[in-house]
Amino acid sequence: xxxxxxxxxxxxxxxxxxxxxxxxxxxxxxxxxxxxxxxxxxxxxxxxxxxxxxxxxxxxxxxxxxxxxxxxxxxxxxxxxxxxxxxxxxxxxxxxxxxxxxxxxxxxxxxxxxxxxxxxxxxxxxxxxxxxxxxxxxxxxxxxxxxxxxxxxxxxxxxxxxxxxxxxxxxxxxxxxxxxx
Amino acid sequence: xxxxxxxxxxxxxxxxxxxxxxxxxxxxxxxxxxxxxxxxxxxxxxxxxxxxxxxxxxxxxxxxxxxxxxxxxxxxxxxxxxxxxxxxxxxxxxxxxxxxxxxxxxxxxxxxxxxxxxxxxxxxxxxxxxxxxxxxx
Numbered sequence: 001x002x003x004x005x006x007x008x009x010x011x012x013x014x015x016x017x018x019x020x021x022x023x024x025x026x027x028x029x030x031x032x033x034x035x036x037x038x039x040x041x042x043x044x045x046x047x048x049x050x051x052x053x054x055x056x057x058x059x060x061x062x063x064x065x066x067x068x069x070x071x072x073x074x075x076x077x078x079x080x081x082x083x084x085x086x087x088x089x090x091x092x093x094x095x096x097x098x099x100x101x102x103x104x105x106x107x108x109x110x111x112x113x114x115x116x117x118x119x120x121x122x123x124x125x126x127x128x129x130x131x132x133x134x135x136x137x138x139x140x141x142x143x144x145x146x147x148x149x150x151x152x153x154x155x156x157x158x159x160x161x162x163x164x165x166x167x168x169x170x171x172x173x174x175x176x177x178x179x180x181x
Numbered sequence: 182x183x184x185x186x187x188x189x190x191x192x193x194x195x196x197x198x199x200x201x202x203x204x205x206x207x208x209x210x211x212x213x214x215x216x217x218x219x220x221x222x223x224x225x226x227x228x229x230x231x232x233x234x235x236x237x238x239x240x241x242x243x244x245x246x247x248x249x250x251x252x253x254x255x256x257x258x259x260x261x262x263x264x265x266x267x268x269x270x271x272x273x274x275x276x277x278x279x280x281x282x283x284x285x286x287x288x289x290x291x292x293x294x295x296x297x298x299x300x301x302x303x304x305x306x307x308x309x310x311x312x313x314x315x316x317x318x
Contacts, residue, residue: 119283123294130293133228149228153239159290160260 033103035083043075046154049147059135060144067128071151074121081107081114082162085169092169097176108170111163118163122155129155211272211308218313221306225293232317240291244317246270251286262288272311279307 050071053064085104091097111118129148136144222232222243229239236242241254251268252259266286268274278285280303281295296303296310 119292122292126292127294130225130228134224137223145228149239152228155292156239156290159292160258 032080033084034087035079036086036089039083039086040079042154043079046151047072047075050151053132053144053147056139056141056144060132060139060141063128063132063135064144067125067132067148067151070121070125070128074125078158078162082111082158082166085166086162088169088173089165092172097173099177101173102177105170105173108166108173111166112170115163122159125155126152213305213308213310213312215309215312215316218306218309218311221310222313225296225310229291229293243314246317247272247275247311247315260288260290262286262290272315275311275314276307279310 047068050064050068054061054068056064085107088101088104091101129152133145133148133152136142136146136148222230226243231238231242232244233242234244235256236244237254237257241257241259247270249270251266251270252264263286268278268286270278274285279295280297282289282291282293283295296306298304
């Protein structure tokens with residue numbers, strides 16, 4: 001190998017190393033699994049309605065912005081953690097369980113571990129939605145009050161149905177598949 | 182018969198509530214202003230609760246709440262935590278609950294954060310609110 005060839009080889013090697021160092025590793029990124037389409041639609045609706053309210057003058061606009069600032073990251077977290085296991089429900093309802101469903105176990109465990117934090121976030125969101133409801137009443141804006149109440153109902157649905165269902169899926173998978181990876 | 186025991190317990194709760202209600206108001210919630218309490222209700226409760234009888238929104242109606250046992254509104258599906266609490270909503274009990282719902286009924290699905298004493302003026306707001314709730318009958 002002459003000097004010129006060696007330099008080219010070294011440049012290529014350094015380029016590959018630099019690219020590998022800069023490019024994100026797939027394992028480091030949160031894996032975005034699918035969620036039930038009905039939930040995706042509902043999330044888009046909630047975000048869309050609140051975003052529309054933020055364009056309104058005070059007191060509705062700022063109150064909607066405050067609610068949106070709390071609700072959006074919460075929904076993003078739901079999309080990462082609490083909603084993906086729900087995609088297993090149709091198969092589980094047919095009695096189909098397979099080891100490739102074990103990806104849902106750590107998510108269910110995370111939901112369980114985060115219950116206190118989740119309750120706190122729901123309280124904060126309820127307070128913000130109550131402020132939005134009151135802003136709507138003050139501004140004689142029944143759309144704003146109605147959306148605030150609707151969102152409060154969605155939070156209750158999370159507590160009554162969503163979260164217990166994910167925990168149940170975790171318990172069921174563990175009972176059927178065991179703890180081994 | 183479980184149903185009979187349940188009914189007897191419920192009767193005892195109602196009797197205890199009625200007895201407590203007959204006591205003179207001497208606690209922190211005594212002497213509240215119902216008109217001011219109506220505003221507290223509007224600002225904190227009305228998103229989920231109706232003051233009208235039989236009207237369920239996100240939460241149960243608060244008409245007649247003072248003196249009634251927990252989980253006693255027909256047609257409302259209470260949380261297991263509330264069902265197991267076996268409380269009577271006396272003014273004193275309501276005062277504690279509204280101050281910090283999760284402390285009095287851990288696991289309640291009511292996500293209202295409460296009106297804690299750590300915020301100035303909240304004790305008076307609770308007293309006014311309870312005075313207003315007492316008029317809903």
